Amino acid sequence: MRACYANVQSSVSFAAMPMRVAVCVSGGGSNLEALLDAFASPDDAVDIALVLSDRASAGGLERARRRAVPAEVLTSPENGEEWLHLLDAHQIDLVVLAGYLKRVPPKVVAHYSRRIINIHPALLPAFGGQGMYGKRVHAAVLASGRRESGCTVHLVDEEYDRGPILAQRRVPVLPDDTVESLAARVLEAEHQLLPAVVREAARRGRPVPLR
Numbered sequence: 001m002r003a004c005y006a007n008v009q010s011s012v013s014f015a016a017m018p019m020r021v022a023v024c025v026s027g028g029g030s031n032l033e034a035l036l037d038a039f040a041s042p043d044d045a046v047d048i049a050l051v052l053s054d055r056a057s058a059g060g061l062e063r064a065r066r067r068a069v070p071a072e073v074l075t076s077p078e079n080g081e082e083w084l085h086l087l088d089a090h091q092i093d094l095v096v097l098a099g100y101l102k103r104v105p106p107k108v109v110a111h112y113s114r115r116i117i118n119i120h121p122a123l124l125p126a127f128g129g130q131g132m133y134g135k136r137v138h139a140a141v142l143a144s145g146r147r148e149s150g151c152t153v154h155l156v157d158e159e160y161d162r163g164p165i166l167a168q169r170r171v172p173v174l175p176d177d178t179v180e181s182l183a184a185r186v187l188e189a190e191h192q193l194l195p196a197v198v199r200e201a202a203r204r205g206r207p208v209p210l211r
Contacts, residue, residue, distance in 0.1 A: 019202040023093040024100035025053050031098035031119060031194055032188065036067050038195035045202040051072040052083075068091050080107030087112070088204040094201055097156060098194065101133055106158055116156035119194050121186045122153040123168055128161030137177045137187065147173050149182060150200020152192045153197045155207060167210035168205050169193040 013099045023032045032051060039046040051064035054077040064071040072086055083105060089093065097104070097118035104116060120128055122137045132140070150170040156191035169189040173182060203209040 003084045006184070009088055010190050018045055019198075019205075020049040020091050020092045021094045021096055021198060022050040022052055022087055022090065023060075023096045023098050024104075025049060025051060025058050025063075025200070026055055026101040027058055027060065027099050029058065029099065031190055032060045033063050034194070035096070035098070035190035035195055035198065036069070036144055038199070046198055050086065050092060052086065052100075054100070074206050077102045078105055080105035080111075082112060083108045094198070095156075096194070096198060103160065104156060109156060109158055114155055114206065116147050116200070117166065117197065117201075118156050120152045120154065121183070121190065121192055122152065123148070123150045124154060124161055124165060128152075130160045132161070135179050135183065138182045142177060142179065144183065149186055151186055151193055153193055153199070154178030157192055162200065165209070167193055169184060174208050 015180050021035070021113055023035060027033055032063070038047055039048055048069055051060060051071040051073060053061050054074050061071045070090065074082060076082055084107065093115065095112055095116040097116065109116060121134070122128065122132075122141060127140050138149070142205070148170055150168055152165055153167045154161070154165045157163040169192065171185045171189050183185045197207065197210060200210055
């Protein structure tokens, strides 16, 4: 971790150097695109410096390459040393899981303690845990009869979807909703919430709860 983020209690201005962010994806990467759009200015406090994926076919990799962002495929997603080698090579300050479906290796979680965040397409702690992702989450929300859903950004620990919650954004569940229509509404909320959390992390020098 670079010096400008090493001591969050110091009076040093964090705006002097942008926070270097790695975004991890397993699929199309629409949240990655939202981050790239939000932090497109070279003068911004956030630099999307690396995209990682466990799948060579992930659409997010192509989104990154179109924007000239370094993009790498993990040859062994369970190998913490491979992660740390890539993150260190790109001087990463913050890791963002944006539709990344595999568990982050414990060694990486420990090394980047409280510097890895994830966005989940429901209001945690409900509808989270291993195997709860994508359409499965929205189908479970509809089956529950809930009138509200949304998305959650939380810190990542060793368990799926269990780290401290940083922010949530709520959306209504409509009477005629399908999995697809609810997913689209939640995704729009994700595209607003995730950049806001990352921007605040850059401003404060670490991920913090949003007010």
